[in-house]
Amino acid sequence: MIRFPAREIYVGNKPLGGRNPIRLQSMTNTDTRDVEATVAQTIRIFEAGADYVRISVPNSESASVLPSIRKKVSNARFDYPLIADIHFKPELALIAARYFEAVRINPGNYTGMPSKNQIEWSESQYQSELDEMRNNLKPLLKTCKEYGRAIRIGTNFGSLSKRVISRLGNTPEAMVVSTLEFLQAFESLGFTDTAISLKASNPIITIKAYLLMVERMQQMGMAYPLHVGVTEAGEGEDGRIKSALGISTLLQMGIGDTIRVSLSEAPEEEIPVARKIAEPFQNLFTNTPREGEVYRIPIINFNPPNPPPIPYNLKAVVLSDQEDASCDFVLLKNTKEFGNAEKDENCFTQAKHKATGEIFPVFSVQALSNPSTIFDAQWNFLWIDFDNDLPKLETLKNVPGLILIFETKCNNLTNAIEQLREHLFRLELNPVLVVYQRLIHRSEEDVLLTAVEKTSLLLLQRKIHGLIFRAPVIATPSLAGKMVFGLLQATGIRITRNEYISCPTCSRTSFDLVAISKKVKEITQHISGLKIAVMGCVVNGPGEMADADFGILGAGPGKVHLYKGLTPIKRNLTELQALDALAKLIESQESAHIPKNE
CATH class of the missing domain: 3.30.413.10 (Sulfite Reductase Hemoprotein, domain 1)
Known part of the structure; x- marks a missing residue:
């Protein structure tokens, strides 16, 4: 994996992009006019490990207290970058840029409101609004140049301008075009200390928007740092799954210079989650690339052809080895046949469909060579060890309804799955692939974030079709199943809850x-x-x-x-x-x- 080679820009004393670490950030939720509360929360966010803190500036009263906030935060020995969040009122950005290290503006609500009921723009009207936007930006860019400030163009799926939507709809393409309009205006005015973001509450839309943005930047010779996140992710388990799905997937593709986990919780609680998401990628992102390495945009197919049939017309399958788990199938052991079944944790012989009670066989690879083995006419589960069983899979050609439960000690699950899929393709086999993972972590949150990071890209591309994992730290089997169903819901593969x-x-x-x-x-x-x-x-x-x-x-x-x-x-x-x-x-x-x- 190679990092997208974003140019380095300076955000105060914490440069962004280049080979710098993935920067962590959050945003205060106090009333900015309450200086003491805002300063106290800002300090808590920095103490949690943030590199940047963003503060909303919704009105002139909030803008008037920014000097005091900056001074008090610095006096508390947190001379770290503060970012002003501006909407609707460009004049407030001019004030904020004097005191804060960066300003975030939103293309969708920075250019004024369209005429009432306007739904179409002629070419001249469209260009006129672009010219107006460019003129509106001149004072801000001049001030940011004067004070050495950076700007983030923060495009949100939920606040695109009606002008752009009129031509492209609410789409990732519209987000990219909106961002590029501002980047081109910035460049025409000689300003390049810019970061960009393209966020949505839907992780899939977010991922598609960033991929398209990176593609367009490469085509246009641009390389701006990327702020990555899933907006309005929610709270608790769901918020963490959505955030990890969007952010981890993009980081796996080398995309992301700073991240924010947007949870409906105390802002300082976002930082430990962000750190855990970023940690697996920090070394790769900061290491000097090898000579000759070139970043290429990954090809992601969200709707691959010829998916395998899955039992009961499910879109994905959830397995467990615990009878009281939340799952589709529970794996059972036959202790009469295997006297050491309690010692051999993978010694399963049956898979029971919880909704109907139907029983299907579970085989080991060794059973395939036994001439007395009887296969089910519908579905057959086969437990395979990637590290040992790959050469033995030729015997699977005549097995109907094949469901492979896949286990590997390989650290790179994606590479292992790709090798398995290539091998199966050569054998002209198209089975259901269920990944089994042992997740040994200190907390349920760690298990959740790791499971998402390891499987998200595989699930999104439908390269795997189900999950089962064992994690001793998880208190109950039902909770493990709930996590898996939550991940499948976030990917859009299978909707089982609100x-x-x-x-x-x-x-x-x-x-x-x-x-x-x-x-x-x-x-x-x-x-x-x-x-x-x-x-x-x-x-x-x-x-x-x-x-x-x-x-x-x-x-x-x-x-x-x-x-x-x-x-x-x-x-x-x-x-x-x-x-x-x-x-x-x-x-x-x-x-x-x-x-x-x-």
Whole structure:
């Protein structure tokens, strides 16, 4: 794996890109006008290990206290880079650039609002808005040059300009075009101390956007550092899975110079998670590349042809060796046949489908050479050890409904799977591949993040079709299965629960988003298959919740709007009123469902 060769830019005393480490960052969620609270939280984030801290500047009152925040943070011996987050009001960026080391702007809401009900732009109107945007940027770029500041062009899927959407829709392509418009304007004005990001709450859209952006940059001779993250990932296990899926997958492809894990939790809690995600890649990213190495954009096929049939028309299969686990099939041992079954942990003879109770055989490779072996007419599970059994797979040609449970001691699971797939292709075999992993870690979070990192790219490309893992630190088998189902849900392969989208909050959030997000989960646990969003404000909220079934959007101090799809159903509700109205709305619409064949 080779790192994308981004140019180095200086963000205060922590340079970004080049061969620098993957930088970690988070964002405060205090009211910026509350200087003491903002400074205290900024210090906690730095103490947790952040390289950068971003602070929202939503109004002139917030801008006026930036000098005090910078001074107090520095006086506390944290002379680290601060980044101002600007939306809607370009004039605030001019103030922020005098005191903070970098400024983040959003292309989607930096160029003003279109005319009411405007949905189409002529060529002249389109170009006129680009010219207006370029003129609006001149004062900011001049100020940033004067003070030696960097700028991040932060493109969000949920806040693309209507002008770009009118031609390209809400797509990764639109995100890339929006970013390039700003980069080209910057370059035409002689400014290149720039980083970029292209975030969405959907990890797949995020991955596609970054891949396309890197491709376009290479075509255009650009190499700007990339800030990587999945926005509005949520909290708890789901938030960690989404973030790790998007970020780890891109890091595996050499993409990512700084990362942020956007959790609906205390900002300082994001940094340990970000560190764990970045850690496996830090040495590779900071080492000097070997002579002659050239970065090439990985070819990723999200919809490969000829996928193998999977039992019961499932999109992916979850196995466990524990009877009380959350899974599709549980593997059973026959202690009468194998007296040492308790010692040999892989001595399984049967796979029971939990929903129907149907039993299918599990074989070892050694059983294939036994002439008395009887195969099932539908499905046959075969446990293989990659390090020893690969040469013996020729005998599989006549086995119907083949499901390979794959285990390897190889550190690089992706390489091992590629070797196995090549071998199977030569044998003209197309079995279901289930990866078995032993994950020995100190915490459940470590297990979760490692499982995502090892399998995400393989799952997204449908190169594997199921998972089973053993992790002693996980308290219950049902929790292990829950993690696997959560990963499959995040990849979009298999939907078995609700999807929750919630932002990490910032000073623009004026209600208790973390608490209401947890309560939304509580009142909807009895149903599945819905997408429900809880968003703090109008910056990214309406766009990111556009494809949600239901949404709660911050509307002012202690007030929220309730949405069904794109339509606001009730406005200016209290949090309790919104929760009650949401529960009644879901019940009345009868929208909850468990997708078929899942």
